[in-house]
Amino acid sequence: MPVEIKPYPLEFTVAFTAYFILCIVLGIWAERRTTSLKEFFVMGGTAGSVAMGLSYMATQYSMSTFMGVPGYVYAIGWAGLAISCVNAGLGLMVPGLLVGRKVLSLGRKLGFLTMTDYLAHRYHSNLLRGIIALLTLIYIVPYMGAQCIGAGVIVNTFTGAPYWVGVLFMAGLVTVYSALGGVRGVVWTDILQAIMMMFTAVVLCAAAVSYAGGFEKINAWLLQNRPGALSMPGEPWKTMTYPYYASQVLLWTFFTIGQPQLFTRFLFLKNQRALARAMIWGGIGFFISSFFVYIAGLSAAPVFKLSTAELDWVNPLIASYALPPIVGSVMMSGLMAAGMSTIDSTLIVTTGAVSRDIYQQILRPNASDSSVLALSRVAAVVIGAVAFIFALMRPALIFTIILFVFGGMGVLVPAIVLGLYWKRATREGALASVIIGEIVLIFLTSPPAELKPAVASILMGGHPLLLSSLIALIVMVVVSYATKPTPREILSQYFPE
Template sequence: MNVSDMIVPAQGTFFLVLGGYFVIMAAIGYFSARRTDSLREFFVMGGKAGAIVSGIAYFTTQYSMSTFMGVPAACYRQGYPGLTISVPGLVFSMIIPALVVGRKLIRLGHRNGFLTMADYLGDRYESDAIRSLQAILMVFFVVPMMGAQIIGAGIIFNTFTGLPEWMGVVATGIIVILYCMTGGIRGAMLTDVLQGLLMVVTAVVAFFVALDMGGGLEAINAKLLEMNPAYMAHPGATGSYPWPRLVSMVVMWSFFNIGSPALATKFFTMKNYKVMFKAVILGTLGMWVSATLIEWVGVLGIVSVPGLEGKQMDFIVPLILQKGVSPFFAALMISGIMAAGMSTIDSLLIVSTGGISRDIYQNLLNKKASDAEILKLSRVITVVLGVIAILFGIWRPSAIFDIIIFSFGGLTIWATPILLGMYWRRTTSTGAVAGVLVGALVYIPMSASPAILDKLGLSVLQPLSAALRGMTLGFDALIPTWFVAMAVTILVSLVTKPVSEATLKRHFD
């Protein structure tokens, strides 16, 4: 049986709620546009964001479509081991970056007027090469990440309306483009506040509905133990989550966020250290509560909505909402799932725009271009990149979760030059560039699924990809890739010329 046969939504109600939600997003974008009159406002909100906006925007950027669909499906398939895979990492995904790099990025950003991570890297390494490399690789990995979120929105739209998936992809993409193009990061972060609150409510409601449908936690756990004891312990019901996999996921989601430009750039928007610490506390609480509950729904759903198979598992949360609450509230909660994708798309769209208009065009190709000219160009590029993301979503080269994991890993390779650049004075620009290039060349064939390689016309790399995956010892490809990138960066830095003493003093004083 198809999921569309299992869900019987009130189509009129769904359109009414979703339409109202889209109108509110567009209105926030219009409001934000009235206060976005400079390049600094467009990219970092003038460095004046408060704790509430910063905290909610940070966790909603991390909270993507897979949190509501892909990960609960994994929990449905594996049981409690699926829950332990992502929750610990998500809980620390704000604390660790804030403690390790956040304070320094706030100070350097305000002092030197940094608007993007490439601004920081280019200045720290006195290198246009690393600035352009960061911008190019960022766009390469960010567009698929945005596309994955839009794919999820399209799937939900199709399931709950019966209309073609591409219509949901296009509608979602256009709304995000509008409020990002007009309001910049302010539009993205203010819409994130509403989206974040909606996501938390959706997670709480879905959890208690699933609990009630299954007869309570004690009854559900007893039933799970009776059905299959493997639901209760690693490596899970299908054996997919041994300890190396658990370690990989926790490290990926907590530590490697340091290298994600969409998340790291949030520190440039924050007013000061005090705001950062309040934002981290607020965001961590929001992430911990909502991520734990929504992924727990996947475990509860094994009993509450039994018998799902294959791709049907991705719909465990929508199914529980549709079965357990009124049509109006079901439509509102489904909008919360779409909000998870939109809140990630908007931040990615702004940072990728900055990669082209600011990092490549203004700082490399036309250094005489004024900020006013770049602001106009940024709005155009936002539209262009948004359209590319929409086309990627229609193309749909692989499963949502596969695309997200691949893109996230590619973005977070930059944790290497960021960390070494902040804590090791001897790191050189040549070493940083070499480490990132080697890391990317190792990571792409090691992590890309056969479906992605085929879609990219790189099927010739499949034997190499399989051989490299066999060398990971069960860990995610990002873990060994990072060690390779670190080793290359350190070795090359030891034999190449360091940056000037003036730059080191500016960054380490």
């Protein structure tokens, strides 16, 4: 079977245009209700359970879920499905119970609009605010760029249009509806995108299994040609070991707490009961999206022979060969939706870093909300343009960029969690934890060539974030004990007597 995708520019353009118009309409509709800063950044604190659950899932799952991981499952076999196992139950439950309930209450009481608002207030430090705003820009803008790379490649492949057209389409569309409608526009489009993602996952799975002749034929082929793909830890990359599985559980549940685009979702909620129900909605979304789309990846193995460099293309190939052109085009819109629902949230977060955290809270404390709202819209356009340029440069593979970003923000988790649970956590402890954690993470991610074997043996196959966070946690505890406790007037707001 050839691996070239069959282009169908007309159907693809029609499906994409319809989908994009729908997103713009939602953005314009949301814009009419976005008249204040609180509306722009946290939807006025009015989000219900369905909006929260589906939006959280759509934001956490990105293009990597629909392109990168199915390719990984194609490569290692059924063992790869283990990655999806925990998110249904734990994806939103762990962050929701650990920080969501507290952050929701504190956000209402103290008027938080961003994750940095919380950290800067809890540790009464504008320096920490500045550092985290800067980290948000450094890490999250490339994350947005990474999603646009996928869009550029897809549009190029399916229509023959230059790569930059897809990047511009994706970055431009998201920037327009996010700048217009703020978080309300983002959440409404997220719901649409989450539904698209679930629908796409199920249809791609059915199409792949059917195209390959059914499960029995797929497994018979695997048994004959790649028997290792039918058991753990997978073949030819024997990666799904217990330590790797454990590290994935931690990464995609506990360490999502440090991702500002997910953390701020707890500030959108209207009440605690909505959070409770959102855990179920999010879980259903996580399950349907990942489980079926990962099965699709391996089901294509008997019919498409892909090299390692072509693994990301397994789902576009299924859409191209196993479905009628118009249905395949809708499926590709679903893949793009996975990227868009991530970019829009990160765009709002980075906008907040500029207009709220740096401008209003550090440079111009007296700036009015209306001027900050106007600046937010301008900042959204500028940041969207920077992400567009980043995607044009294509400095690395999508998944490499995403893992780097995930680690960079994950280092904040000790400061976030201890701030909520440990009275003794101090400003100096948080600052030291964040700074040293980031330095250690960068060192472990890109060690000097002569130290690479030593670092690899220390990490034992785990993500560098795990060790970096452990060190950040130890630093935070030691420095907190060595420094003056947080003033009572601040603590009393977090730990009422």
